Amino acid sequence: MHSWEVTCVELGEESKHDDCRAIEKIGFKVASQIRKRNVDQACSMIESDLTRYHVVVNGEEIALVSAVSGEKRYVRTGGSDTSEDPLMKLGNCE
Structure with missing residues (x-):
């Protein structure tokens, strides 16, 4: 199964979280362009084994x-929510 490298994220401007729960979209390269996927779509694809996403550290x-978390679905790399998650170190998608 193919795994897409996540290269950027978009954070929710009004999120009360400072960790991965604040991410609204992830961005990954397809050919030479950045393609964005909202977190709910990404979660569904991961859960159904349709595709995978990763970061490189x-x-x-x-x-x-x-x-x-509660009723909010989100993506992360680690077993706990922290602002140190590698996803939070990525730049904002343009």
Whole structure:
């Protein structure tokens, strides 16, 4: 199964969170363009094994996982929500 490298994120301007729960969209390269996917779509695709997403940290691919907090679905790389998650280190999608 193909895994797309996430290269940028879009954060919700009014989010009360400072971790991955604030991410509204992820961006990944398709050919030479950035394609964006909202987090709910990304979660559905991960959960149904249709595709995978990852970030690269020090040359290592780290898979994104689907998570739930209350009623909000979101993606993250680690087992807990922190502002240090590699997704939060990515730049904003243009």
